[in-house]
Amino acid sequence: MKAMIIKEFRQLRRDRRTLAMMIVMPVILLVILGYAASFDVSRIPTVLAGPSARQVAALLRPPFEVVGTVPAAQAQSQLRDGHAAVAIVTGGARPVVLIDGSQLFTARAAEQALATMPARLSVRVLYNPELKTSDIMIPGIAGVILVFIGTVITSLGVVRERQSGTLEQLAVMPLRPRDVFLGKITPYFAVAAVDLAVVLAVGVAVFGVPFRGSPAVFALGALLFVFVTLGIGVLISSVSQNQGQAIQLAIMTLLPQVLLSGLIFPLSSIVAGVRWIAYLLPLTYFNEIARGVMLRAEPLTALWQPFLYLALLGAAVMTLAMLRFRSFLAPSAAAPEPDAGPGTGPDTEPVLAGTGEPS
Amino acid sequence: MKAARAARAAGISRPSDGHPPRSAWGLSGVSVRYGHHLALDGVTLRAVPGQITAVVGGDGAGKTTLLRCAAGALPPSDGRVSVPGIRQIGYLSPSGGIYPDLTVEENLSFRAAAFGLPPAQARARVAEHLDRTGLAAAHARLAGNLSGGMRKKLGVIAALLPGPALLVLDEPTTGVDPVSRADLWWLIAQAAAGGAAVLFSTTYLDEAQRAGQVLVLDAGRPLASGTAAEIVAAMPGVIRPLAARPTGQRPLAWRRAGQWRVWDPAGTPGASPALSPDLQDAVVVAALAREEARP
Numbered sequence: 001m002k003a004m005i006i007k008e009f010r011q012l013r014r015d016r017r018t019l020a021m022m023i024v025m026p027v028i029l030l031v032i033l034g035y036a037a038s039f040d041v042s043r044i045p046t047v048l049a050g051p052s053a054r055q056v057a058a059l060l061r062p063p064f065e066v067v068g069t070v071p072a073a074q075a076q077s078q079l080r081d082g083h084a085a086v087a088i089v090t091g092g093a094r095p096v097v098l099i100d101g102s103q104l105f106t107a108r109a110a111e112q113a114l115a116t117m118p119a120r121l122s123v124r125v126l127y128n129p130e131l132k133t134s135d136i137m138i139p140g141i142a143g144v145i146l147v148f149i150g151t152v153i154t155s156l157g158v159v160r161e162r163q164s165g166t167l168e169q170l171a172v173m174p175l176r177p178r179d180v181f182l183g184k185i186t187p188y189f190a191v192a193a194v195d196l197a198v199v200l201a202v203g204v205a206v207f208g209v210p211f212r213g214s215p216a217v218f219a220l221g222a223l224l225f226v227f228v229t230l231g232i233g234v235l236i237s238s239v240s241q242n243q244g245q246a247i248q249l250a251i252m253t254l255l256p257q258v259l260l261s262g263l264i265f266p267l268s269s270i271v272a273g274v275r276w277i278a279y280l281l282p283l284t285y286f287n288e289i290a291r292g293v294m295l296r297a298e299p300l301t302a303l304w305q306p307f308l309y310l311a312l313l314g315a316a317v318m319t320l321a322m323l324r325f326r327s328f329l330a331p332s333a334a335a336p337e338p339d340a341g342p343g344t345g346p347d348t349e350p351v352l353a354g355t356g357e358p359s
Numbered sequence: 360m361k362a363a364r365a366a367r368a369a370g371i372s373r374p375s376d377g378h379p380p381r382s383a384w385g386l387s388g389v390s391v392r393y394g395h396h397l398a399l400d401g402v403t404l405r406a407v408p409g410q411i412t413a414v415v416g417g418d419g420a421g422k423t424t425l426l427r428c429a430a431g432a433l434p435p436s437d438g439r440v441s442v443p444g445i446r447q448i449g450y451l452s453p454s455g456g457i458y459p460d461l462t463v464e465e466n467l468s469f470r471a472a473a474f475g476l477p478p479a480q481a482r483a484r485v486a487e488h489l490d491r492t493g494l495a496a497a498h499a500r501l502a503g504n505l506s507g508g509m510r511k512k513l514g515v516i517a518a519l520l521p522g523p524a525l526l527v528l529d530e531p532t533t534g535v536d537p538v539s540r541a542d543l544w545w546l547i548a549q550a551a552a553g554g555a556a557v558l559f560s561t562t563y564l565d566e567a568q569r570a571g572q573v574l575v576l577d578a579g580r581p582l583a584s585g586t587a588a589e590i591v592a593a594m595p596g597v598i599r600p601l602a603a604r605p606t607g608q609r610p611l612a613w614r615r616a617g618q619w620r621v622w623d624p625a626g627t628p629g630a631s632p633a634l635s636p637d638l639q640d641a642v643v644v645a646a647l648a649r650e651e652a653r654p
Binding site: 164165166168169171172173174175 | 427430431432445446448450452453454455456457458459470473474475
């Protein structure tokens with residue numbers, strides 16, 4: 001047994017990434033969870049509408065925080081587009097309070113706070129009237145599944161190529177790095193698309209989750225999101241020597257997305273010092289898009305921010321992944337591409353001169 | 360244009376499509392460093408069309424590094440490597456480059472498609488190679504389920520599929536049974552007969568003896584080169600048989616086929632008659648001579 005223990009320690013010492021993960025991960029998780037794990041809602045963004053808006057504003061107390069005054073006709077669209085969680089419309093027999101039920105914890109906190117108010121109010125919960133957890137979780141869970149397929153499975157697929165030694169063979173085949181790259185990720189992309197469709201169908205059919213918005217807007221968001229997750233998968237595989245390392249790294253990207261993207265804990269409840277991490281995570285933006293489209297029928301124009309950030313993340317991640325991938329396939333990466341025209345084609349005779357140390 | 364600039368920046372130049380074929384490809388004064396380790400040190404090697412060139416050497420001699428350079432898979436740290444266009448190189452990497460979770464046929468189809476072979480031509484070549492190597496019956500088997508010898512054959516067939524002008528094979532016969540070795544040699548000889556320049560590495564000196572040219576590597580440096588006969592002829596001194604293990608300091612002796620042999624560098628007349636050396640003896644002598652020359 002002693003020999004076995006010594007051998008394991010020796011192997012562990014050489015696998016520094018695993019060792020680092022065993023020691024550093026619990027600390028990181030504790031810090032993140034400690035700051036992120038909060039369902040407490042201390043601020044409820046509220047818009048006011050109608051002739052008595054000013055009087056109501058004077059009466060409102062925290063957690064309600066007035067973020068604007070709008071015409072009565074626009075009150076609901078303020079909730080739909082995510083500008084506020086509560087809208088109070090005055091001018092009728094009694095003020096009407098509209099609550100965005102897609103922000104589950106904020107909606108519950110608003111209901112509790114309203115119950116303590118002396119004024120007689122007419123309360124309506126929109127988008128998720130029964131405040132069902134499944135309605136807000138399933139769009140996000142679809143995102144988690146896409147992260148799993150996109151990141152974990154893709155990273156394994158590429159690193160397997162490296163481990164089996166076939167990557168070197170690809171390097172001396174007349175394939176452009178981008179052909180290899182796109183050829184590698186396209187099947188995973190297709191599988192992720194099918195997965196998403198199945199998850200959504202089950203969510204709608206079995207759990208009764210509404211799909212009120214445009215499927216095209218949702219599909220566009222999902223496309224961008226899968227694009228980012230596949231890029232992260234390739235990036236992980238490019239820094240992993242084996243499948244074990246790839247899984248470790250993929251989990252390290254998966255966990256913060258599950259914990260910090262607003263899937264479980266409301267973003268507004270996460271401490272600002274940790275919340276910024278959420279804005280680097282693609283799932284944060286997919287959540288916004290998925291919930292916005294499915295529950296609130298949010299249009300593309302209202303979702304331009306998460307779309308833009310996803311696109312920027314996608315461009316950054318894919319560029320990095322592509323660069324890393326090209327370096328895999330060196331020196332072919334430096335060689336002219338097969339269809340690059342006369343004088344640079346693959347059927348001509350190259351002369352490789354000393355170019356420095358091989359990596 | 361962009362690709363051409365990138366190639367030039369990396370020290371790679373390609374003449375136009377109309378460039379006449381070279382009489383040979385190969386390495387000229389090539390050195391390769393991995394960090395501080397010099398894996399190849401000033402190696403020159405020609406791979407001539409229609410000829411088989413063997414690279415021999417022990418473990419860590421630099422054979423794989425040399426072949427990776429020759430196939431264009433590794434840029435040299437120093438020196439020059441000339442290779443044909445990427446579509447004209449058939450390369451068997453140390454791992455074989457075979458996907459274990461694809462069938463024999465699927466592996467070959469992928470290779471043919473990647474090299475842009477027309478489907479009908481690819482099918483005909485695959486069928487011919489599989490038939491001649493006895494792999495036809497295994498065409499639907501997963502490559503991961505093949506025996507070591509069958510997998511090697513598959514790797515060589517895959518490297519041959521594009522009809523390469525330069526065929527680079529990294530230890531194609533290592534760990535292969537004698538019958539499969541014969542099949543592999545048939546394939547290699549066919550490729551050379553078809554005009555390909557064949558470059559292969561081996562640890563088997565009897566195989567190297569069959570090659571037109573031999574390069575013996577030792578610790579990344581050339582130990583001897585030429586035809587097998589030239590290497591044997593260039594061997595200094597003589598080899599004599601010994602009845603028992605020699606004694607004394609640094610005996611220049613080794614055991615072969617159960618018998619001791621000793622190298623006499625000066626070739627002075629001895630009690631026992633000199634043996635007629637072969638390539639194996641010449642390589643051992645070259646290694647001993649290098650050891651002797653070290654301070």
